[in-house]
Amino acid sequence: MTHHADHELAQDTIVVASGRPPREHDAPVNPPIVLSSTFHEAVDPAVGDRIYGRMSNPTWDPFEEALGQLEGAALPALVFSSGLGAAAAALSLVPTGGVVVMPRHAYAGSLSLADDEAARGRFALVRVDVADTDQVLATLDTADLLWLESPTNPMLEVADLRTLIAAAKAAGVTVVVDNTFNTPLVCKPLDFGADVVLHSVTKYLAGHSDVVLGALATSDAAVRTDLLKHRTLHGAIAGPFEVWLALRGLRTLALRVERSQANALYLADKLAQHPALTRVRFPGLATDPGHQRAADQLNGFGSIISIELADVAAGEALVAAVRLWLPATSLGGVESLIERRRRQPGEPATVPEALVRLSVGIENPEDLWADLEQALAPLRPGGDSTR
The missing domain is CATH 3.90.1150.10 (Aspartate Aminotransferase, domain 1)
Structure with a gap:
């Protein structure tokens, strides 16, 4: 998307204007749905040619571009087949044997997933009251990943995001923020220093209770590479039609x-x-x-x-x-x-x-x-x- 360099677009304009096709004669104003599982032979697979539908699809690109821009990310977001698929990718950033600090109240799917991973010995799990800043800060010395959700689901506890994220970054702790309740119109956790922002796209972003999707956004190229690798290898990929619907929903x-x-x-x-x-x-x-x-x-x-x-x-x-x-x-x-x-x-x-x-x-x-x-x-x- 192009605009005057001296004018920063507002968020309510970005939701409408981002992820549009190039302005060419007779070109569509909306990106088309590409229904293909495979693509013409790559010139060089190593440089990221599409090759196969599990790795990439042109229909994903506009949505990922739009969400990345809305979250203030330096890179396009990554869309997943569900919010829980995105959560699984985010938790993959934790080293084996590491420590995850997570709210006692949050999306039940994320909590259950973390409990399951902890029970298998993948990492240790510490539950906290995210509204109690001192309690959370006390866990950061041994943590590898801090998972935040604010307001929490369904108790609506509010965390001090600025303080917690800043302290986590100073301690070398990776921060993931579930921003589903807020949307980037209400909060942009990357601006506070978070490493990864998570969305259940099913909810506000798509907005019409007709798709199941998730997404992650980050400005860290190395982190994005790891998340993309997880999506590709574990197969939590989105259907083109669902992503097209999500982009259409994003417009409003x-x-x-x-x-x-x-x-x-x-x-x-x-x-x-x-x-x-x-x-x-x-x-x-x-x-x-x-x-x-x-x-x-x-x-x-x-x-x-x-x-x-x-x-x-x-x-x-x-x-x-x-x-x-x-x-x-x-x-x-x-x-x-x-x-x-x-x-x-x-x-x-x-x-x-x-x-x-x-x-x-x-x-x-x-x-x-x-x-x-x-x-x-x-x-x-x-x-x-x-x-």
């Missing part, structure tokens, strides 16, 4: 994030006053423990709200009673989703049983609130819970 990322964040803030304010709830977790609330930290380092507060009810029965009743919200797992799509998280077998035991996670979409906020309000009404103290 700025609009979707702006709307869903505004909706989330509106709903969180309403929910915080509701008597049926015992706690509302959302960094955008001034009363939230992570509010000031999030305000200092993020460009927004995200679109995920976690609420806690009196007990499991109340949580299940809420999910069963909504009509506009969709009772389903995952997050980051245009539609609003609701789920009691501990129904998932991989969720940490420290997540409250009655915690319900809301992924706020882009519907009319009044409609979203009306649906929640009618579902919560019988759960008020003294309410009619028999309906």
Whole structure:
């Protein structure tokens, strides 16, 4: 993508303008889908000619270019067949016998993967409360890799990313940041000094709950080479059609994030006053423990709200009673989703049983609130819970 050298494009322009084909007569404005498993004989395989679909596909390139640019990476990102495939590649950076420091709360798939690798003896695993900066700092002397997620899934704890990343880098510790909840429009961890940024592209980047993809971004050429080697050898490659859909979804990322964040803030304010709830977790609330930290380092507060009810029965009743919200797992799509998280077998035991996670979409906020309000009404103290 070309633009005037004296004018830096804004993020909401980059999502639209990046990854476009060259401006040539009769050329398409959108990159085409290339459906081929193999390519014409390479002149020199050593220089990176495509050769075979497990190594490269022209449809990946525009998306990888766009995401790398959005994250502020010096290199194109790498797309994977799933977020967990990307997580596996990121964990491959840990030397055998090394030490991984990971949040006690994070994406359940990443936690389960790390637990499995640790159980096999690949590395030692240390769990921390990422909101407790001193606790994390105390682990860095022996760590090889620090895995961060902020806000965490689903507890929405906020880490001091600047302090933790700077300390890790000073100690020679590789830093991986899962940026799925934030997107690069809300946070760019590479700017803080992180080595690798991870995304479940399935979520906000693609944005329509119709693909399963992951991605990693880095500015370190040697690290990218290692990650690319892992993708090629382990085969966690993305289908061209899915990546094309993800790039199409990326075009509206700025609009979707702006709307869903505004909706989330509106709903969180309403929910915080509701008597049926015992706690509302959302960094955008001034009363939230992570509010000031999030305000200092993020460009927004995200679109995920976690609420806690009196007990499991109340949580299940809420999910069963909504009509506009969709009772389903995952997050980051245009539609609003609701789920009691501990129904998932991989969720940490420290997540409250009655915690319900809301992924706020882009519907009319009044409609979203009306649906929640009618579902919560019988759960008020003294309410009619028999309906």
